Amino acid sequence: MTFPYRHGASPGQPRQPEGPSTNELNEDIDNLARELGLDREEVDARKAFLELGEADVEALRDVHDLLECHRDVFTDRFYAHLLAFPQLRAMLGGDTEARLRQVQASYFSSLTAGEYGQDYIRERLRVGVAHQRIGLDPKWYIGAYRKYLAELQEMLWRRLQHQPGRFHAACDALLKIVCFDMGLALDTYAHASQRSLVQNQNYLEQVIDGMPAGLVVVDAGLRACSMNRMMAELLGVPDGLLDEQGLALEELIPCPDLARHAAEALASGAPHDNVLVTLDSRADGVRYVDFNIRRTRKDGAPILLLIGQDITFRRKARLRLQESEEFFRLTFNQAAVGIVLLGSDGRVLRTNSKMSHILGYSEIELLQRFFQQLTCEADLPDELALIRRLKAGEISDYQREKRLIRRDGVLVWVSVNVSSMRDANGNQRFICVIKDISRQKQAEEALLRMANHDALTGLPNRVLMQDRLGQAIMHAHRNGRQVALMFIDLDRFKHVNDSLGHDAGDALIVEIARRLSSSLRESDTVARQGGDEFVVVLPDLASEEDASTVACKLLENLFQPITLCGQEVFPSGSIGIAMYPRDGEDSATLLKCADSAMYGSKGQGGNHYSFYTAEMGEQAYEHLRMEGALQRALQRGEFLLHYQPVVDIGSGRVTGVEALLRWQPQDRGMVSPAEFIPLAEETGLIVPIGDWVLQTAMRQQVAWRQAGLPLVRISVNLSARQFLGQDVAQRVAGLLAQTGCDPSWLTLEITESVLMENPVAATETMGRLAEMGVQLAIDDFGTGYSSLASLKRFPIHSLKIDRSFVMDLTQDADDAAIVNAVIALAHSMKLNVIAEGVETTEQLAFLQEHGCDQMQGYCFSRPVAPERIEAMLRRESA
Ligand SMILES: Nc1nc2c(ncn2[C@@H]2O[C@@H]3COP(=O)(O)O[C@H]4[C@@H](O)[C@H](n5cnc6c(=O)[nH]c(N)nc65)O[C@@H]4COP(=O)(O)O[C@H]3[C@H]2O)c(=O)[nH]1
Numbered sequence: 001m002t003f004p005y006r007h008g009a010s011p012g013q014p015r016q017p018e019g020p021s022t023n024e025l026n027e028d029i030d031n032l033a034r035e036l037g038l039d040r041e042e043v044d045a046r047k048a049f050l051e052l053g054e055a056d057v058e059a060l061r062d063v064h065d066l067l068e069c070h071r072d073v074f075t076d077r078f079y080a081h082l083l084a085f086p087q088l089r090a091m092l093g094g095d096t097e098a099r100l101r102q103v104q105a106s107y108f109s110s111l112t113a114g115e116y117g118q119d120y121i122r123e124r125l126r127v128g129v130a131h132q133r134i135g136l137d138p139k140w141y142i143g144a145y146r147k148y149l150a151e152l153q154e155m156l157w158r159r160l161q162h163q164p165g166r167f168h169a170a171c172d173a174l175l176k177i178v179c180f181d182m183g184l185a186l187d188t189y190a191h192a193s194q195r196s197l198v199q200n201q202n203y204l205e206q207v208i209d210g211m212p213a214g215l216v217v218v219d220a221g222l223r224a225c226s227m228n229r230m231m232a233e234l235l236g237v238p239d240g241l242l243d244e245q246g247l248a249l250e251e252l253i254p255c256p257d258l259a260r261h262a263a264e265a266l267a268s269g270a271p272h273d274n275v276l277v278t279l280d281s282r283a284d285g286v287r288y289v290d291f292n293i294r295r296t297r298k299d300g301a302p303i304l305l306l307i308g309q310d311i312t313f314r315r316k317a318r319l320r321l322q323e324s325e326e327f328f329r330l331t332f333n334q335a336a337v338g339i340v341l342l343g344s345d346g347r348v349l350r351t352n353s354k355m356s357h358i359l360g361y362s363e364i365e366l367l368q369r370f371f372q373q374l375t376c377e378a379d380l381p382d383e384l385a386l387i388r389r390l391k392a393g394e395i396s397d398y399q400r401e402k403r404l405i406r407r408d409g410v411l412v413w414v415s416v417n418v419s420s421m422r423d424a425n426g427n428q429r430f431i432c433v434i435k436d437i438s439r440q441k442q443a444e445e446a447l448l449r450m451a452n453h454d455a456l457t458g459l460p461n462r463v464l465m466q467d468r469l470g471q472a473i474m475h476a477h478r479n480g481r482q483v484a485l486m487f488i489d490l491d492r493f494k495h496v497n498d499s500l501g502h503d504a505g506d507a508l509i510v511e512i513a514r515r516l517s518s519s520l521r522e523s524d525t526v527a528r529q530g531g532d533e534f535v536v537v538l539p540d541l542a543s544e545e546d547a548s549t550v551a552c553k554l555l556e557n558l559f560q561p562i563t564l565c566g567q568e569v570f571p572s573g574s575i576g577i578a579m580y581p582r583d584g585e586d587s588a589t590l591l592k593c594a595d596s597a598m599y600g601s602k603g604q605g606g607n608h609y610s611f612y613t614a615e616m617g618e619q620a621y622e623h624l625r626m627e628g629a630l631q632r633a634l635q636r637g638e639f640l641l642h643y644q645p646v647v648d649i650g651s652g653r654v655t656g657v658e659a660l661l662r663w664q665p666q667d668r669g670m671v672s673p674a675e676f677i678p679l680a681e682e683t684g685l686i687v688p689i690g691d692w693v694l695q696t697a698m699r700q701q702v703a704w705r706q707a708g709l710p711l712v713r714i715s716v717n718l719s720a721r722q723f724l725g726q727d728v729a730q731r732v733a734g735l736l737a738q739t740g741c742d743p744s745w746l747t748l749e750i751t752e753s754v755l756m757e758n759p760v761a762a763t764e765t766m767g768r769l770a771e772m773g774v775q776l777a778i779d780d781f782g783t784g785y786s787s788l789a790s791l792k793r794f795p796i797h798s799l800k801i802d803r804s805f806v807m808d809l810t811q812d813a814d815d816a817a818i819v820n821a822v823i824a825l826a827h828s829m830k831l832n833v834i835a836e837g838v839e840t841t842e843q844l845a846f847l848q849e850h851g852c853d854q855m856q857g858y859c860f861s862r863p864v865a866p867e868r869i870e871a872m873l874r875r876e877s878a
Pocket residue numbers: 644659660661662672673674677690693716717718719779780803836837838839856857858859862863
């Protein structure tokens with residue numbers, strides 16, 4: 001009999017997605033036949049036991065045709081019976097009913113077809129397997145066979161009631177073949193169930209072996225009886241370690257804690273979870289196993305299942321996580337920079353101790369604030385704009401410098417790095433790394449200040465002044481206003497510096513800076529140009545008069561006494577003023593003009609202000625031209641010396657000569673020293689020029705001596721700069737040695753005013769020169785207002801009476817009295833007296849009469865070339 005079934009479906013159960021293929025089924029059936037041992041012998045044995053013989057086969061064949069004509073009616077009735085049962089209806093109904101009916105009809109035919117060999121048996125097994133697979137219970141099977149037999153019997157009876165022999169033979173044979181079929185079906189069922197059991201057990205073992213957890217089965221005596229491969233691997237023991245006797249749990253897993261939990265679980269039946277076991281006997285390092293213990297029964301006895309999960313990786317990962325969290329926490333808290341986590345609204349969510357340190361707030365206080373409250377108001381708009389861009393995803397981070405507000409309200413410069421991130425819940429957060437750069441900013445400001453300010457006075461320096469002047473010009477240009485630029489040079493500053501020392505000079509400069517600053521408005525600029533020079537910028541003036549007013553005020557404020565080293569000094573300045581736009585339209589031109597104007601004021605004796613004029617410009621140009629020309633003159637050898645004889649008044653003989661510098665440029669006539677010495681002095685060129693004069697005069701002395709001429713004293717003028725310079729004595733000594741000049745026949749002339757500029761330094765220098773044997777004379781005596789008493793301090797040999805007194809000697813009684821007094825004084829101090837500029841015999845007679853020792857002047861000889869002196873000397877010695 002074949003149960004009609006839908007392939008892959010089982011009654012009352014959902015459709016299987018896919019059933020076995022025909023090939024697979026055939027293979028299964030072959031296997032089944034083999035496993036059931038259904039070879040010919042077995043089949044014959046079964047048939048023999050059922051007493052199914054050839055007669056029965058014949059009896060069935062005999063009724064085949066009789067029944068065949070009832071096949072369709074039978075199938076309908078059989079189906080009607082089956083479909084009356086919902087479970088079977090679920091299997092047989094639906095769209096495959098027609099096909100199933102056909103299968104059913106085919107079985108009906110084969111039942112009496114008389115062919116019950118291997119094909120028949122295979123077909124029966126196939127149906128049995130199919131039914132077993134769909135889960136058809138044997139009860140339906142047996143019930144269906146019963147229905148079959150009953151229906152067939154009924155059919156046969158109707159056709160053979162008059163042939164009882166045939167009827168009984170057919171019924172008997174039908175019963176046998178149906179029983180044969182049932183036997184096969186039941187065997188199929190039994191075999192399938194057994195195979196399923198074995199498969200299940202295998203499956204279970206495979207599952208247990210393959211599961212990622214270790215399993216130990218422990219018996220009631222706490223002996224481990226079996227374990228899976230995973231547990232063997234975990235414990236690092238061979239797979240087949242446990243024999244039938246098993247091993248004490250504590251021996252297998254040396255962990256008293258686990259044994260204790262196992263004993264408790266065994267006693268109480270309560271599950272024990274998360275028993276942590278550390279396995280440290282493995283060669284590859286420690287393993288951590290988390291055990292869950294369950295009590296169950298096997299063969300009536302309690303057993304324990306110890307399920308161990310290898311949590312080494314998890315635990316190590318957790319430890320690593322803890323370690324990294326701890327590392328992060330420490331780093332976060334001890335970071336040398338402030339770190340703040342902000343919510344998307346700017347609230348401080350997390351902060352570290354450095355941040356508290358920077359801002360002076362406690363951590364709790366910071367957590368109650370928004371970054372907007374902590375940011376300097378001026379920096380907030382830019383900050384908010386950057387945060388908006390972060391939020392919009394346009395940028396992922398930014399870095400900037402800004403000011404935060406400390407708890408005490410003081411602003412602190414910080415550099416901030418802000419990055420956007422998401423927290424575990426996907427909320428946007430901003431992580432800010434904040435570095436206190438206030439020191440760096442201070443240093444930058446100090447550097448900037450240093451670059452733009454004068455260190456001594458704190459005033460803007462030349463660089464900043466130029467910048468301010470540029471701005472003032474731009475502003476005045478736009479608004480049709482004027483700018484005054486003043487160049488201020490202190491009068492006689494050098495004198496203070498040299499006589500009272502550099503500290504006093506510095507103190508004076510600082511005081512001048514203060515006075516200038518306090519005389520001006522905020523918008524004006526006072527800058528130190530260098531040395532004793534200051535520049536004032538007055539922006540936004542309406543007229544030149546405004547500049548005059550300021551200049552008057554400045555001069556007045558400068559000319560207030562100041563005590564330096566116990567001496568009262570009256571500082572004064574020379575101011576030159578240039579006006580924008582009248583005198584120039586750019587800084588450089590205005591500075592040049594103001595400088596020239598300042599020289600104009602100096603020319604007027606100082607303590608004066610002058611506006612720039614075109615003539616000043618020309619003078620300044622000439623000044624520059626001369627400076628260049630002087631430099632070239634030295635290089636080209638355009639200088640020469642003339643000598644004026646100094647005559648002994650008593651004998652009328654030439655006793656000496658004064659060397660006087662001459663400049664003979666290639667392109668024009670002789671230039672008087674009165675024209676270029678002051679400029680050489682101012683530019684410092686006097687030093688190399690003076691060296692040249694000294695050297696030439698000394699060589700001249702040596703040359704005359706070597707020429708056999710009588711020895712004469714050579715006098716050389718020393719300028720202020722030469723004399724007051726640090727190394728004059730050294731230079732003279734060097735030149736004496738170099739030329740072989742006899743120092744006792746050399747006189748150095750220093751003007752009285754130079755001596756009085758710095759009497760202390762002068763005394764020292766003169767002392768060093770006198771020690772070398774050089775004689776010293778005070779030139780232009782009478783013009784420098786030196787007290788006669790102070791003369792005693794100087795190691796001098798001669799006084800030269802200034803030409804201005806000699807000039808009017810015979811007409812002016814005062815001059816005569818002065819000359820008279822000077823001669824008397826000099827003699828009382830044992831000094832030699834020389835009168836300069838003696839032009840007339842009357843003057844000579846007066847000097848002679850009053851005991852003047854020597855004289856020089858046009859009445860005897862003008863300054864002349866050395867050859868003329870040589871001739872003069874030869875004449876005298878002849
Ligand atoms: N009217 C008139 N003048 C007379 C008479 N006798 C001499 N002189 C002039 O008076 C000046 C005397 O030199 P000084 O007072 O040292 O004045 C000198 C001196 O201060 C300076 N000087 C000249 N040569 C040198 C030098 O080599 N070194 C330095 N440092 N200064 C020098 O230049 C000044 C002018 O020199 P010089 O033009 O050579 O002018 C000389 C000389 O030519 C006279 O009877 N009547």
